[in-house]
Amino acid sequence: MIISYSTIHSRTAISNSFLHLFTQAVIDGIPNNAKGPAIPAKGYLVQHIRGGVYWLIGGAYQTMFMVSNEGVIAIDAPPAIGKNYLKAISEVTDKVVTHVVYSHDHLDHIGSAGNFPKDAVYVAHRLVAKSLSVAKAAAQNTSSLPTVPSRTFRKKLLLIVGNQTLHLDYHGINHSPGNTFIYAPKQKVLMLCDVVYPGWFPFDELAYARDIAGFIKAHDTILTYDFQTFIGGHVSRLGTRRDVEVQKDYVSDLHSAAHQALNGTRLAHSSIDSWKDKTEFLKAAEQFCLKIMLRKNWTKKLGGSSILPSNCHKMIMATRIEPLVAVT
Ligand SMILES: [Zn+2]
Structure with missing residues (x-):
């Protein structure tokens, strides 16, 4: 079936029934599978996972830190957690932070790194360090930016601190250049930010992924690791292998829906305003995708269904213009 935007009005009744279903899905709230533990009134929750690896969550952001016999390895520094990060560490150990690892260069995940000791060793992928150093060079006030890491790597780095080991692996661009797989092999904990959202839809525009082909591929790469616990950087709870498999299925369905939407929607050049024609075409394609999803x-399986139209939009745009997404 081909839908041109000029026929959309004649299909209003059908469209409205789907919009009603979608609106109802949003009103129905989030499935139990998306819910996590209650966050205490102090604004954060810290829990031991295994073997000195701790999970820290606050303000819809989450991260992890490792306690070794020589000091603490802190991963990221989300401003949503801010100074509570150091409070959480002090609840479980009297060791100081000796190493700080950045998962990627986004400031909503590392913007509060200035709370950590200046003499700690700061570690990140070289693209992350480059991004921060370019920003520092352009900044009027460099104090608003996190410390530029001095210890960097291109493909992998084995970080050994006392009795703890952490693997930092780069498998190419996905959510952002330099986004790093952070793996604690002894504890079987894997962290990768802004790709998999356990129990939830991926954030707006597939979390603003810079490379959708890399974003899709990252799901398979995650599943090559021997992990029991996954930390995705956001939402309400820890993840499992099953959560990664479920999101892989979701992304596969979304990709297929985007192909079908593009094949089933015709761009009509009937207006003198080319952008209006394009906008109407994309609206029709997004609605097509939404109907399939x-x-x-999926609105019964994952939380945060109000974000689904933007996921459709992003995948449709990627399927239109990114060669590798278009042909797969
Ligand atoms: Zn990010």
């Missing part, structure tokens, strides 16, 4: 019951 509603039929597949």
Whole structure:
């Protein structure tokens, strides 16, 4: 079936029924599978995972830190957690932070690194360090930016601190250049930010992924690791292998829906305003995609369904213009 935007109005009744279903899915709230532990009134929750690896969550952001017999390895520094990061560490150990690892260069994940000791060793992928050093060079006030890491790597780095070991692996661009797989092999804990959202839809525009082909591929790469616990950087709870598999299925369905939406929607050049024609075309394609995803019951399986139209939009745009996404 081909839908041109000029026929959309004649299909209003059908469109409205789907919009009603979508609106109802949003009103129905989040499935139990998306819910995590209650966050105490102090604004954060810190829990031991295994073997000196701790999980820290506050303000819809989450991260992890490792306690060794020589000091603490802190991963990221989300401003949403801010100074509570150091409070959380002090609840479980009297060791100081000796190493700080950045998962990627986004300031919503590392913007509070200035709270950590200046003499700690700061570690990140070289693209992350380069991004921060370019920003520092351009900044009027460099104090607003996190410390530029001095210890960097291109493909992998084995970080050994006392009795703890952490693997930092780079498998190419996905969410952002330099986004790093952070793996604690002894504890079987894997962290990768802004790709998999356990129990939830991926954030707006597939979390603003810079490379959708890399974003799709990252799901398979995650599953090559021997992990029991996954930390995605956001939302309400820890993840499992099953959560990664579920999101892989979701992304596969979304990719297929985007192909079908593009094949089933025609761009009509009937207006003198080319951008209006394009906007109407994309609206029709997004609605096509949304209908397919509603039929597949994803709003019953994942939390945060109000974000689904933006996921459709991002995948449709990627399927239109990114060669590797278009041909797969
Ligand atoms: Zn990010």
